[in-house]
Amino acid sequence: xxxxxxxxxxxxxxxxxxxxxxxxxxxxxxxxxxxxxxxxxxxxxxxxxxxxxxxxxxxxxxxxxxxxxxxxxxxxxxxxxxxxxxxxxxxxxxxxxxxxxxxxxxxxxxxxxxxxxxxxxxxxxxxxxxxxxxxxxxxxxxxxxxxxxxxxxxxxxxxxxxx
Numbered sequence: 056x057x058x059x060x061x062x063x064x065x066x067x068x069x070x071x072x073x074x075x076x077x078x079x080x081x082x083x084x085x086x087x088x089x090x091x092x093x094x095x096x097x098x099x100x101x102x103x104x105x106x107x108x109x110x111x112x113x114x115x116x117x118x119x120x121x122x123x124x125x126x127x128x129x130x131x132x133x134x135x136x137x138x139x140x141x142x143x144x145x146x147x148x149x150x151x152x153x154x155x156x157x158x159x160x161x162x163x164x165x166x167x168x169x170x171x172x173x174x175x176x177x178x179x180x181x182x183x184x185x186x187x188x189x190x191x192x193x194x195x196x197x198x199x200x201x202x203x204x205x206x207x208x209x210x211x212x213x214x215x216x217x218x
Contacts, residue, residue, distance in 0.1 A: 120183075120210050
């Protein structure tokens with residue numbers, strides 16, 4: 056809850072150090088593996104050290120995407136982080152339920168939850184993707200979703216940087 060409140064009030068945390076190292080990504084995935092031993096995480100890290108992004112922002116992106124995947128049936132999640140030509144690429148692909156085309160336009164809205172029959176069986180506030188979208192906007196990046204019902208989802212995030 057404390058982390059969620061911090062994320063919601065991000066503009067108040069301007070004194071945070073904005074550097075993430077290659078090993079930080081590994082720690083995020085290790086935390087996810089520990090909390091979700093029944094899920095297979097396949098992680099590929101091709102990032103460099105000292106990227107100019109807040110560590111908590113990047114942790115929010117990776118963990119929220121993975122936790123959503125798990126909530127919606129994923130048993131395998133592929134996480135790929137890569138740095139190339141002043142760009143950070145984060146791809147998270149899962150084998151979960153996928154997201155219907157009709158739902159995709161709304162998923163980044165605050166408090167939005169996918170409208171399916173078991174909405175009350177899936178825990179969440181509808182803030183995870185909203186927070187991710189805000190982080191992507193904060194760094195003037197973009198996020199792309201490729202998904203189809205029953206076929207999983209692929210989130211592609213691209214963030215530009217000067218290092």
